[in-house]
Amino acid sequence: AQSYQESAVRKATAEQRHLLLLPSEAVTVSNGAFTLNAGGKIQSRRNRYYNEQLLGIKPNKIVIRFDPAALHDSVLCYTLDGRFICEATCIEKSGFGDTQVAREHDRNRTRFVKRTKEAVAAQRRMTALEVAELMPETVPPAPPESRVVEIYHPAGNTVRRVQVEAQTEPDTDYDYAF
Secondary structure (H helix, E strand, O other), X not given: OXXXXXXXXXXXXXXXXXXXXXXXXXXXXXXXXXXXXXXXXXXXXXXXXXXXHHOOOOOOEEEEEOOOOOOOOOEEEEOOOOOEEEEEEEEEOOOOOOHHHHHHHHHHHHHHHHHHHHHHHHHHHHHHHHHHHHOOOOOOOOOOOOOOOOOOOOOOOOOOOOOOOOOOOOOOHHHHHO
16 A cells, blocks of 8 residues: 555546536527526527537437536537537527526515515405405395295094085075076
8 A cells, every 4th residue: 555645646537537527408409509598588688609610410419518607618429429519609698507596596586476476466355355344235125025825724534524614594485596
C-alpha cells in the first residue's frame, strides 16, 4: 500500500467532468435546433439552441448536458450512447437562464393560481350569503280550506236492513187515482 504522497494522482479530464457533474436531458432535434425543458417556459416560450452539425442528424434524439445556473450559455450535445457531437449555442433566450429561478417561478405561479381559485370560491359563497340577507322574510300562506267530501263507510261488513217508516196519514182514493 503506497502512501498518498508517493502515488500519482490522476485528475478527471474536462470531458469526464462534463459527464459526471452536468445534468442531462434528452431532446429531439429539428432542423439543427432544439428546445430545453429544464429552463422552464415564459408564456409558452423556451430557450432554443442551434448548431450546424445537428442538421440532418439521425436519430434525431440526442442527450444535452448543461450548466443549470447558466442556461443562456452554450450546451454540450451527445449521442444517446455518450459520444460527443458538438456545442450548441442559445439562439433564442426566451426561457429562464437558471433552473432554480424557473422552479421558484413555477412554484409562485402555482401558488397564485391556487389562491385565486380559493378567492373566487369565497366570493361566490359571500355573494350567496349577501343575497340571502337582502331577501325579505316570507311568511308561509295559510293552508287552503279542504273541500273534499269523504264517503262514509260504516264499520263492519254486513248489509244494513232498511227500516220502513209507517205512514201517519191515511191513504185516500185521490192518491191512488193517478
